[in-house]
Amino acid sequence: MESIILLLFVLVLSIFLGIELISKVPSTLHTPLMSGANAISGITLVGALLSSGSNDSLTITVLLGTAAVFFATINVVGGYLVTNRMLSMFKKK
Amino acid sequence: MTFLQSFDISIISDLAYIGASVLFIYGLKMLGSPITARNGNLLSASGMLLAVIITLLNQHILTYEYILLGMLLGAIVGASSAILVKMTSMPEMVAIFNGFGGLASLLVGSGEYLNGTDENSFTLFAIYLTLLIGGVTFTGSLIAYGKLSEIISGRPFIYKGQQVFNGLILIALIVAGLELIWFQGVLTENMFQTIFLLIFLAFIFGVLLVIPIGGADMPVVIALLNSYSGLAACAAGFVILNNVLIVAGALVGASGLILTNIMCKAMNRSLANVLFSGFGSVTSSNESSEEQGEVNPISSQDAYLILEAANSILIVPGYGMAVAQAQHAVRELGELLEANGAEVKYAIHPVAGRMPGHMNVLLAEANVSYDVLVEPEDVNPIMETVDACLVIGANDVVNPDAKDNEGSPIYGMPIIEVDRAKTVFVLKRSMASGFAGIQNPLFFKSNTRMLFGDAKQSVSEVISEFKS
Numbered sequence: 001m002e003s004i005i006l007l008l009f010v011l012v013l014s015i016f017l018g019i020e021l022i023s024k025v026p027s028t029l030h031t032p033l034m035s036g037a038n039a040i041s042g043i044t045l046v047g048a049l050l051s052s053g054s055n056d057s058l059t060i061t062v063l064l065g066t067a068a069v070f071f072a073t074i075n076v077v078g079g080y081l082v083t084n085r086m087l088s089m090f091k092k093k
Numbered sequence: 094m095t096f097l098q099s100f101d102i103s104i105i106s107d108l109a110y111i112g113a114s115v116l117f118i119y120g121l122k123m124l125g126s127p128i129t130a131r132n133g134n135l136l137s138a139s140g141m142l143l144a145v146i147i148t149l150l151n152q153h154i155l156t157y158e159y160i161l162l163g164m165l166l167g168a169i170v171g172a173s174s175a176i177l178v179k180m181t182s183m184p185e186m187v188a189i190f191n192g193f194g195g196l197a198s199l200l201v202g203s204g205e206y207l208n209g210t211d212e213n214s215f216t217l218f219a220i221y222l223t224l225l226i227g228g229v230t231f232t233g234s235l236i237a238y239g240k241l242s243e244i245i246s247g248r249p250f251i252y253k254g255q256q257v258f259n260g261l262i263l264i265a266l267i268v269a270g271l272e273l274i275w276f277q278g279v280l281t282e283n284m285f286q287t288i289f290l291l292i293f294l295a296f297i298f299g300v301l302l303v304i305p306i307g308g309a310d311m312p313v314v315i316a317l318l319n320s321y322s323g324l325a326a327c328a329a330g331f332v333i334l335n336n337v338l339i340v341a342g343a344l345v346g347a348s349g350l351i352l353t354n355i356m357c358k359a360m361n362r363s364l365a366n367v368l369f370s371g372f373g374s375v376t377s378s379n380e381s382s383e384e385q386g387e388v389n390p391i392s393s394q395d396a397y398l399i400l401e402a403a404n405s406i407l408i409v410p411g412y413g414m415a416v417a418q419a420q421h422a423v424r425e426l427g428e429l430l431e432a433n434g435a436e437v438k439y440a441i442h443p444v445a446g447r448m449p450g451h452m453n454v455l456l457a458e459a460n461v462s463y464d465v466l467v468e469p470e471d472v473n474p475i476m477e478t479v480d481a482c483l484v485i486g487a488n489d490v491v492n493p494d495a496k497d498n499e500g501s502p503i504y505g506m507p508i509i510e511v512d513r514a515k516t517v518f519v520l521k522r523s524m525a526s527g528f529a530g531i532q533n534p535l536f537f538k539s540n541t542r543m544l545f546g547d548a549k550q551s552v553s554e555v556i557s558e559f560k561s
Contacts, residue, residue, distance in 0.1 A: 004215055007331060007339055014340045017118065018347025024125040027443055028463050030352060030450030033124050034319050035187050036134050037348045040117055041194040041319075043141065043341035044326040046148045047201040047333045052163060053154030054208070061208040066159040068200035071193040073167025074174075079190055080138040081175035086183070086454055087131040093462040 032086045039079025045072035102152060109147035110337035116140025117341050121348070127463050144337050180458040181415045184448040188237040188315055191322045195230025198223050198325035199295075203288055205332050206273075217274040219331035224288070225266065227325040228295025229302065234318050236303040237311060241447055247308025256369070259301050266294050306368065309412075309489065311447045313356045313367045320349020352449050359443035361495075361505040388524065391542035393551060397558035399516055399542075403480035405436045407472060409509050410452045411445045413486015413521070417548035423485060424459040426552050429559045435480075438465050440472045440509050442490035469509045482514040484535075486521075486548050492533045502531060517541045520548045 025033050051065025117140045123133025149160070178186045202223030206212075212220075239245040269291045272280045281287045306314050323345025330338025357364050400406065408427060414420060427437045439461065441452045453466055472479075484491050487509075494501035495508045511517050512535050519541060535541055544551050 003334060004331075007334065007336065010336055011327065011339050011343050014343035015347045018121075018344040019351060021118065021121045021125075021344070022348040022351045024122075026125070026127075027355075027441070027450060027468060028453045028466055029124055029127060029130055030355075030443075031183060031187075031448060031454045032130060032134070032450070033121075033348065034315065034352065034449060035183070035190070036120075036124060036137060037345045038187055038190050038194065038319060038322065039141070040121075040137060040341050041191075041322040041326045041345040042197070043117075043144065043338050044194065044198045044201055044329050045141075046144055046335060046338060047205075047329050048163070048197055049145065049148045049160055050151065050153060050333060051201055051204040051208075052160045053156055056156050058159075059208070061204040062156075062159055064200045064204035064207070066163045068197045068204065069160055069163030070167040070170075071200070072197035073164045074171040075190050075194045075197065076141055076171070077168045078171030078175040078186075080134065080141070081172055082178060082183075082186065083134045084131065084138075085175065086180075086457070087127075087134055089180075089454070089457040089460075090127045090130065090463050091457070091460065092127070092464050 028090070032083050032090075035079055035086065036083040039076055039083060042072045042075035042079060045069065045076055048072045102150070106147045106151060107336070109143055110335070113140040113144040113147075113337050114340040116143065117344060121344060180455055181418060182242070183454060184311065184315060184446070184451060185238050185241040187448060188234050188241055188318065191315070191318045192231045192234025192238065194322035195227040195234065195318075195325045197227075198322075198329040199227030199231060199292065201329045202227060202332055203292070206288055207284055209284070214274055216332060219328055221270045221273050221291070222328040223325060223332055224291050225270070225295050225298075226321055226328055228292050229299035230318055230321040230325055232296045232299030233303045233314075233321070234299075236300055237314050237318060240303075240306075240308055241311060249307040250304040255301075255305065259298075262294060262298050262301060266291075266298060269294055302368065308447070309444075310360075310367050312444050312449050312451070313353055313360075313364070315448045316349050316352035316356055317364075318349075320346050320353060323347075323349060356444055356449060359507060360503075361507065386537040388536050388543050389539075389541065391518070391544055393544065393554035394558055396518055396542065396544055397555050399518075400430060400435075400481055400483075400555065401433060401559070403430075403435055403516075405479050406430055406438075406481050406483065407476075407479045407511070407514065408437065408439045408483045408485065409487050409491060409511055410439065410441065410456070410485045411487025411490060412447060412451075413488075413548055415446055415451065415455055415486070417486060417550075419485060419549035419552055420455040420459040420461075422549050422552040422556065424456070424461050426556050426559075427461065429556060433559075438467050438472065440467050440469060442469055442487070442509055445487055445490055469507060473510050476510050476513040477515075479514040480516065482511040482517045484511055484517060484519045485552070488521075488533055489531065491535055492531065493535055493538075494531070494533070498534075511535070512538055512540070515540065518544050520544045520546075520551050522547065 048068035120133045120137025123129040323342045327342025491511045493512045495506040
C-alpha cells in the first residue's frame with residue numbers, strides 16, 4: 001500500500017510538471033510535440049516486454065505481451081523517427 | 094550472494110528508470126524552442142532506449158524469442174511508415190499511432206489480468222482503467238483515422254437517442270468494472286468472459302465518442318486521444334507498479350490535455366460542446382439561404398497586378414492548402430513577392446488544418462522560415478497596414494461573423510481579421526460553403542476578390558505572371 005501512495009504522489013507531481021513544460025511549447029511546434037509525446041506514450045513497451053518474456057512456453061500472457069510489444073514498438077520507433085523528420089524541416093533563414 | 098545480486102539489479106533498474114524519466118522531461122523541455130527541439134527529441138528517444146535496455150536485463154524475463162519477433166516486426170512497420178508518410182497525411186499518422194499506443198496498454202493490462210494470481214482491488218481497478226482507456230483510445234483513434242483519411246465520411250454522425258445509447262453503454266461499462274473488481278463470477282463465468290465483455294464495451298464506447306465529431310473538429314479529438322494514450326500507459330504503470338510508465342504516461346496525458354484546451358479556446362467552445370454537439374451536422378437550411386450580395390471574381394492576371402504593387406502581404410493558409418498540396422507553390426510565390434520588395438508573413442490560426450500545428454509543419458516542409466509565421470493576436474492589431482491578404486483554403490478561421498453576428502454558430506471564436514486588410518484574395522474551389530456549412534460574409538465584402546479554382550493551380554498561375 002505504501003508503494004501505491006508513493007506512486008500516486010509521483011503521478012500527481014508528473015502531471016503538474018507536464019502542464020508546466022508543455023505550456024511553454026510554441027504553437028509552431030505543436031504537431032512535432034504531439035508525435036513526440038505519442039512516442040513517449042509507447043513507454044508501455046516496458047510493460048509489454050515484461051509480459052512477453054514472462055514464460056518459456058507460449059502462455060496467453062506471453063501471446064498478448066508479444067502483440068503489445070509489436071504495437072508499442074511501432075509507436076516508439078515510428079513516433080520518434082517521424083518527429084525527427086518533421087523537426088529537421090524547421091529552419092530559420 | 095544471490096539475494097545481494099538480485100537486490101542490486103533491482104536498485105540499478107529503478108535508478109535507470111529515474112534516469113529515463115529525467116531524459117523524457119528534459120527532452121520535452123527542449124521541444125519548447127525550434128532551435129533545441131530536434132536534440133530534445135533525440136534525448137527523449139535515448140530515454141526510451143535506456144528504459145528498454147534496462148527492462149531487457151530484468152531477471153524476470155525468461156525468454157527473448159517472442160520479444161525479438163515483436164520488436165523486429167514493430168520496428169519495420171513503424172520505421173517504414175515514418176519514412177514514407179506524406180506531411181499532409183501527418184494527422185492520420187498521429188491518430189493511428191495514438192491508437193496503437195492505447196492498444197498496447199490494453200494488451201499489457203489483459204495479459205496481467207489473465208496471468209492473475211492474488212490481485213488486490215487496487216491492481217484490479219488499475220487493470221480496469223487500462224482496458225477502458227486503452228480500448229477507447231484504440232477504436233476512437235481508428236475512427237479518427239478513418240475520418241481524416243476520408244475512408245469514412247468526415248461529417249458528424251448523429252442519430253436519435255444517441256445520448257441515451259451512450260449513457261447505457263457507460264452504465265454497462267461501470268457494471269462490467271464492478272464485475273471485474275469486486276463481484277467476480279456474478280455476471281460472467283470466467284476471467285475470459287469478464288475481460289472480453291469489458292474490452293468489447295470499451296471498443297464500442299470509443300467508436301461512439303468519435304463518430305459524432307466533424308472533420309473540422311479533429312484537432313481537438315487528436316489532442317484528446319493523444320492524452321488518452323498517455324493515461325492508458327499511466328494506468329498500465331499502476332498495474333505493474335512501474336514508476337517510469339507513470340511519469341511518462343502522466344507527461345503525455347498532461348500534454349494532450351493542454352493542447353485540447355488550447356484548441357477549444359481557439360474555437361471559443363467548451364470541450365463538452367466539441368464532443369457532444371455534432372457541430373457542422375446542420376445543413377444550410379436555416380440561415381445561409383439568404384443572398385448576401387455579389388462576389389467579385391478576379392483573374393490571376395489582375396491578382397498579379399495588385400500583388401505586384403503591394404508592400405505588405407499576409408498569407409493565411411487553411412486545410413484547403415493541405416488538400417491541394419499547394420504549400421510548395423505558396424512558398425515560391427512568397428519568395429517572388431519578397432524579391433519584389435514586399436514584406437511577406439504567414440498568419441496561422443491554431444485550429445487551421447486537421448491537427449494542432451498542421452500548417453506550420455506543411456510550411457516548414459516547403460522551406461518557409463519559421464520566424465515569418467505569426468499568430469492571430471500578433472497580426473490583428475496591424476491588419477489595416479496590410480496591403481494584400483491571401484486566404485488559401487481557409488474559411489471559418491477568417492469568417493467576420495465570428496465577431497459581428499451573434500446568431501452565428503461560430504460567434505465568439507477568435508479569428509484572423511483579414512476583412513480589415515486593404516485587399517483580400519480568397520482562393521477557393523467554388524462558392525460551396527465551408528465544412529461547418531456556415532456562410533462567410535467575407536466573400537461578399539467590397540475589398541474581397543475571389544480567385545476561383547484549385548489553390549495550387551491558382552497560385553501557380555500568379556507565379557507564372559510574375560515570371561513573364
